[in-house]
Amino acid sequence: MIEGARWRTWVFFYVPMVLFLLFLLFPFYWMVITSVRPDGELYRPWNSVNYNPFWTWKPTWDHVRYLFEETLFASWLWNTTFIALASTAISLVCGVFAGYALSRLNFPFAGSLGTGIFITYLVPQTLLFIPLAEIIRNYRLGDTPWSLILTYPTFLIPFCTWLMMGYFKAVPKELEECARIDGASRWQAMLYIVIPVAIPGILSAGIFAFTLSWNEFIYALVFLSSPEQKTVPVGVTSELIRGDVFYWGPLMAGALLGSIPVAIAYSFFVEHYVAGLTGSVKG
Amino acid sequence: MGQVVLKGINKFFDAVHAVKDVNLQIRDKEFVVFVGPSGCGKTTTLRMIAGLETISSGDISIDGNVVNELAPMDRDIAMVFQNYALYPHMSVYDNMAFGLKMRKFEKPEIDKRVLEAADILGIGELLKRRPRQLSGGQRQRVALGRAIVRHPRVFLFDEPLSNLDAKLRVQMRVELKKLHQRLGTTAIYVTHDQVEAMTLGDRVVVMKDGVVQQVGEPLELYNQPANRFVAGFIGSPAMNFAAVTVIEANGSLFAENSGLRIMLPDETAQRLRSHVGRLVTLGVRPEDLIVADTADPDHPCFDAVVEVVEQLGSEILLDMKVGEGVMVASVEPTVRVKVRDKLRVAIRPSRLHVFDAKTEAAI
Numbered sequence: 235m236i237e238g239a240r241w242r243t244w245v246f247f248y249v250p251m252v253l254f255l256l257f258l259l260f261p262f263y264w265m266v267i268t269s270v271r272p273d274g275e276l277y278r279p280w281n282s283v284n285y286n287p288f289w290t291w292k293p294t295w296d297h298v299r300y301l302f303e304e305t306l307f308a309s310w311l312w313n314t315t316f317i318a319l320a321s322t323a324i325s326l327v328c329g330v331f332a333g334y335a336l337s338r339l340n341f342p343f344a345g346s347l348g349t350g351i352f353i354t355y356l357v358p359q360t361l362l363f364i365p366l367a368e369i370i371r372n373y374r375l376g377d378t379p380w381s382l383i384l385t386y387p388t389f390l391i392p393f394c395t396w397l398m399m400g401y402f403k404a405v406p407k408e409l410e411e412c413a414r415i416d417g418a419s420r421w422q423a424m425l426y427i428v429i430p431v432a433i434p435g436i437l438s439a440g441i442f443a444f445t446l447s448w449n450e451f452i453y454a455l456v457f458l459s460s461p462e463q464k465t466v467p468v469g470v471t472s473e474l475i476r477g478d479v480f481y482w483g484p485l486m487a488g489a490l491l492g493s494i495p496v497a498i499a500y501s502f503f504v505e506h507y508v509a510g511l512t513g514s515v516k517g
Numbered sequence: 518m519g520q521v522v523l524k525g526i527n528k529f530f531d532a533v534h535a536v537k538d539v540n541l542q543i544r545d546k547e548f549v550v551f552v553g554p555s556g557c558g559k560t561t562t563l564r565m566i567a568g569l570e571t572i573s574s575g576d577i578s579i580d581g582n583v584v585n586e587l588a589p590m591d592r593d594i595a596m597v598f599q600n601y602a603l604y605p606h607m608s609v610y611d612n613m614a615f616g617l618k619m620r621k622f623e624k625p626e627i628d629k630r631v632l633e634a635a636d637i638l639g640i641g642e643l644l645k646r647r648p649r650q651l652s653g654g655q656r657q658r659v660a661l662g663r664a665i666v667r668h669p670r671v672f673l674f675d676e677p678l679s680n681l682d683a684k685l686r687v688q689m690r691v692e693l694k695k696l697h698q699r700l701g702t703t704a705i706y707v708t709h710d711q712v713e714a715m716t717l718g719d720r721v722v723v724m725k726d727g728v729v730q731q732v733g734e735p736l737e738l739y740n741q742p743a744n745r746f747v748a749g750f751i752g753s754p755a756m757n758f759a760a761v762t763v764i765e766a767n768g769s770l771f772a773e774n775s776g777l778r779i780m781l782p783d784e785t786a787q788r789l790r791s792h793v794g795r796l797v798t799l800g801v802r803p804e805d806l807i808v809a810d811t812a813d814p815d816h817p818c819f820d821a822v823v824e825v826v827e828q829l830g831s832e833i834l835l836d837m838k839v840g841e842g843v844m845v846a847s848v849e850p851t852v853r854v855k856v857r858d859k860l861r862v863a864i865r866p867s868r869l870h871v872f873d874a875k876t877e878a879a880i
Contacts, residue, residue, distance in 0.1 A: 406600070406602065408600060408602035409602050409604065411569050411589075411596075411598075411602070412596065412598060412604075412663075413615070413619075414569075414588070414589050414590060415567060415569075415589045415590060415594065415595065415596050415616075416619055416663070416667070417590040417616050417619035417620045418590070418615075419590075426615075427604055430606045431604075431605060431606055433606075
């Protein structure tokens with residue numbers, strides 16, 4: 235019966251989908267609303283008159299202005315971008331070559347080495363930050379971006395290697411064999427054939443690495459101290475939470491602006507990202 | 518020149534002896550087909566000639582030079598793969614030009630060769646397209662074009678037609694044959710399809726379990742198979758086999774089993790004198806079984822019951838029960854026969870094959 239089908243579509247598809255969307259998008263909405271709400275509305279109790287948590291009639295740019303003028307948010311954005319891009323670049327280069335070697339070259343213990351590399355990814359940063367802090371201190375890298383650019387690859391490279399290994403395995407061997415018969419050396423075959431074909435996988439590994447570095451908190455907190463050197467996650471939480479005073483307006487503005495670059499990166503590359511995860515190459 | 522010689526070639530994959538002592542001389546301009554069931558070692562042998570697999574023992578020479586240690590790109594060969602292996606991120610033109618670019622050819626020369634190959638294969642308008650925009654047959658042509666532009670000494674084909682639909686396969690087979698006639702380059706072709714082997718090969722190499730069973734021209738393999746495997750593999754529908762005992766009676770030799778008792782014709786009887794009292798395998802092709810009333814009276818005959826009638830238009834295939842065994846006969850389309858009919862079937866005497874029951878070699 236047509237009517238029966240219609241209510242089913244509504245109950246089992248549209249309603250859950252709308253609820254799911256609300257659930258996912260609500261945090262962004264809340265961040266936007268809090269960023270533009272004046273202080274008067276932010277710091278009043280819930281049972282005051284005209285209390286409306288979901289809307290404001292007097293939006294203001296004060297908090298965003300405070301963020302950019304009274305804190306070093308612009309420097310934090312720059313630092314985070316620079317550190318994330320640099321560590322992603324290092325990890326991708328290492329991950330692509332390691333993934334290629336482990337998936338294509340047959341040498342003893344290749345399989346166990348691959349598994350071993352992935353297992354190092356599972357060692358938590360909360361365990362490693364103390365010994366790493368010692369090393370950073372010895373090399374006098376403390377309070378510089380290099381302390382992060384050189385330590386982030388410790389967890390980015392294993393993941394990129396594992397992802398690229400899986401992706402290279404899905405690239406047919408015949409492509410390279412054909413290239414080698416055509417006259418390409420192994421290096422040329424990798425550069426002109428395998429890597430271009432694996433670009434979706436490389437993109438997805440790159441996006442993942444970028445996101446992980448951007449959001450990383452504990453190493454950034456431990457290795458960076460001066461405000462000019464901080465990254466967005468650390469800067470926003472340390473400078474805008476003073477004792478037990480929360481500067482909610484700038485805090486939410488900082489969180490929102492800090493999550494936009496990653497959201498943009500994802501939206502441009504999402505097709506390639508999904509293709510990279512499923513590793514489908516035909517032809 | 519494109520002469521290829523395989524001497525004592527063996528290949529081991531760990532403990533598995535995949536290719537056993539292959540010896541073969543392939544002449545310049547010859548089209549040799551390796552045929553056999555899956556796992557018989559034909560593709561491994563081809564890959565050893567290409568240099569994609571190492572050789573466990575033995576030598577492969579191209580034009581007199583041993584190439585065992587040479588890299589694939591230095592052997593002056595070109596290969597066409599089963600799934601075409603076209604570079605998906607390059608246009609058809611770039612796919613065909615890639616090998617020449619790697620060898621640092623000049624642009625005008627590359628252009629000339631690519632356009633020439635595209636012209637031969639009829640893919641001139643496809644040069645700017647990507648592989649994913651092409652049909653299966655077009656992709657196959659591009660793969661061929663990529664091999665042709667190299668002007669190699671030997672073409673290697675690894676089941677290139679297996680991924681095409683039946684009709685396209687027949688069409689491409691004819692085109693391949695014409696291409697070979699036009700280019701005159703030595704070609705080594707691997708397939709599991711005996712029809713491709715028979716129609717394309719100047720000579721056919723039948724392999725089973727890593728061992729070469731027989732090498733010869735297609736008709737030689739068809740009419741004088743060296744053993745039961747070759748006899749059953751070449752030809753479709755397959756040859757009928759019957760296990761029989763050779764007996765002597767009244768000075769003549771007979772072949773007998775539960776379903777038939779036939780007098781062996783002279784030429785066969787001569788070869789079986791020493792096998793009296795022993796089991797042998799008789800082999801006869803479906804087209805050599807004829808309905809008795811249209812045959813000569815001196816043809817050996819036996820009785821059969823028709824189980825299935827398959828009308829093909831150009832012939833009728835009869836599945837018949839002969840004693841406890843089954844035989845297939847291919848008869849003229851004018852024959853009137855129904856299921857469950859009892860038939861008297863005759864064998865053309867010169868077309869009777871006999872194989873040793875134990876060694877399976879032809880007697």
